[in-house]
Amino acid sequence: MDVLLSVLRDILTPQGGWSAEFLVRVILSVLLLYALAVLIARSFGSRTFASFTSFDFLINVAAGSLVASSIMGRNLAEGALALLCLALLQGLTSWLSARFARFHDLVDNPPxxxxxxxxxxxxxxxxxxxxxxxxxxxxxxxxxxxxxxxxxxxxxxxxxxxxxxxxxxxxxxxxxxxxx
Structure with a gap:
């Protein structure tokens, strides 16, 4: 039973322990990345985070991973920059896909x-x-x-x-x- 409690305590304790700084960092990271995600979605259109083609699904999974890593990591700027680059890549891919059938066929499943x-x-x-x-x-x-x-x-x-x-x-x- 002691081993189970010890492992549970380790799982529930953040690296470096609980502190006010840790809580503020997580809360601010969530708020800032949430605002960035909303800004990206509004700027690049609804397809950025809504319509799930194969490429869009990949982008959404990667974006979720980046957001989670940035919230729990030490450097919010890196995660925010990576999320912005990912959104730009998705926007470019959508633009190219809408204009060139061959490119569309390359990045998307055909009907x-x-x-x-x-x-x-x-x-x-x-x-x-x-x-x-x-x-x-x-x-x-x-x-x-x-x-x-x-x-x-x-x-x-x-x-x-x-x-x-x-x-x-x-x-x-x-x-x-x-x-x-």
Whole structure:
């Protein structure tokens, strides 16, 4: 029992012990990094911390790690500078991605057609690791209870499934560039 209490005390005690300086440093770090994150999100647009494409997810994970390390570390300026550089990199990547299709394809997953004209595309589903049960769940969320009514179901780059139902002539106007 003594060993357990000793380990618990070590886990709950910050390096260097509890002090007023430690508490003030953590509180000020949180406030300053929170303000910086809000400023970055407002400056670079909602996509910086909201829409999760593969690259955006990576940026968000890295940003979270930087914020946590900066709050608990000794140097707030390094973490703030790194967070700002990360946001600038994400902004540049978004800008390039919006202007150049090849760059977009390099940094983002292409959309993949999972259902076309009521037929499951099993090979595409296997390649992107989407099970039939998972796809059916996505269809139910969008009010679709019969796969044969689906004209097109696309796994988007952010992981959501877009579904178009109804009768349509030929290919929809928003058919993915790369049908997967």
């Amino acid at each position: 993949v057609v999972l259902i076309e004209h009521g037929r499951l595309r099993e090979e595409a589903m296997r390649r992107v690791r989407v099970s039939r049960q998972s796809l059916e769940q996505q269809l139910r969320r969008q009010g679709v209870d019969d796969v044969t009514r689906v004209r097109l179901a696309v796994l988007e780059s952010g992981g959501t499934v877009s579904v178009m139902t109804g009768e349509g002539e030929g290919r929809p106007g928003t058919f993915p560039r790369r049908a997967g």
